[in-house]
Amino acid sequence: MIDVNDQALELAAKELGTTSKKDTVNAALEFVAERRRRIEQVLSDPLGFGVGPDIGDPDIMRKARR
Numbered sequence: 001m002i003d004v005n006d007q008a009l010e011l012a013a014k015e016l017g018t019t020s021k022k023d024t025v026n027a028a029l030e031f032v033a034e035r036r037r038r039i040e041q042v043l044s045d046p047l048g049f050g051v052g053p054d055i056g057d058p059d060i061m062r063k064a065r066r
Helices: 006-016 021-044 058-064
Strands: none
Touching: 006 021
């Protein structure tokens, strides 16, 4: 048994489309865990932030800005 912020729980339920406290908490936990997995995936990709061999090539970068 845990004490939760009822106002935050209500807002989360509306956002997540859940109807019970249990479903809301589980959906929120899954949402945060999936978000963390996506962040880690981007951070582990060396080209994820546009930092690759092309970044230093003026011709490629000029075309990319069009």
